[in-house]
Amino acid sequence: MDSAITEVPRLVRDLYKVxxxxxxxxxxxxxxxxxDGHLVGSLGEVLAAHTYGLDLYPNSHPGHDAVSKDGREVQIKATQGNRGVALRSKPExxxxxxxxxxxxxxxxFNGPGDCVWDVCGKRLQKNGQHPVALSTLKKLMDTQVTQAQRLPKLS
Structure with missing residues (x-):
């Protein structure tokens, strides 16, 4: 794994200390x-890359942020809060x-995007994104996503 990625947790800790x-x-x-904003999104992307061994796409890649070792395209969302996230389109x-x-x-949440899109796809915010609550994501993860569908965490 890229040595820069392994430094991410320490750098995030340092950022929050500042x-x-x-x-x-x-x-x-x-x-x-x-x-907030782009910084949290970028932090989420590099933390996910570190945790799941993902290869990140360049910024502004349409639809997805990374690809997994088994070829799945991955959308990564990150938050510091307790409310939710929003999607622009259905992720793989x-x-x-x-x-x-x-x-x-x-x-x-770590699973196929279709079950999430089915829940949030009809609602639309003014910014063109479809919101979904963290509580909804946790429930979907517990009830609809099997262990085999999840990307494994690196040891």
């Missing part, structure tokens, strides 16, 4: 420095991670 220091410096102003395979300040991540 965020905490900035917030402490400006706590009287109640200033927040929460990483979907991984959803929640990222924690300690550099670790929690697998929320």
């Amino acid at each position: 965020v905490a220091e900035l917030e402490l410096l400006f706590e009287t102003k109640n200033k927040k420095f929460t990483p 395979h979907l991984i959803v991670l929640r990222i924690f300040p300690n550099g670790q991540s929690e697998e929320i």
Whole structure:
């Protein structure tokens, strides 16, 4: 595995340490420095690559973010929160991670994208994305995704 990828958990921890220091410096102003948007998405992609041995596509690749060793195209979504994520189209395979300040991540969903798309495909946000709650993803993972359908984590 690429040695740069193996550094990701440590670098994420360091990033959140810097965020905490900035917030402490400006706590009287109640200033927040929460990483969000593209940064969280990119962190999710590299954490997923590290965890599942994925080969990442370049930025702005249509529809998917990576390919697995067995050839499955993978859409990766990441969040720091508890609410949900949104999809633009039905992925072949979907991984959803929640990222924690300690550099670790929690697998929320790891399975075929069709069962998720069936749940969220009809609802549409103003930005053209289809939302799905993390609780829904966890339920789908527990009830509709077999172990054989999941991408295995690297040891």
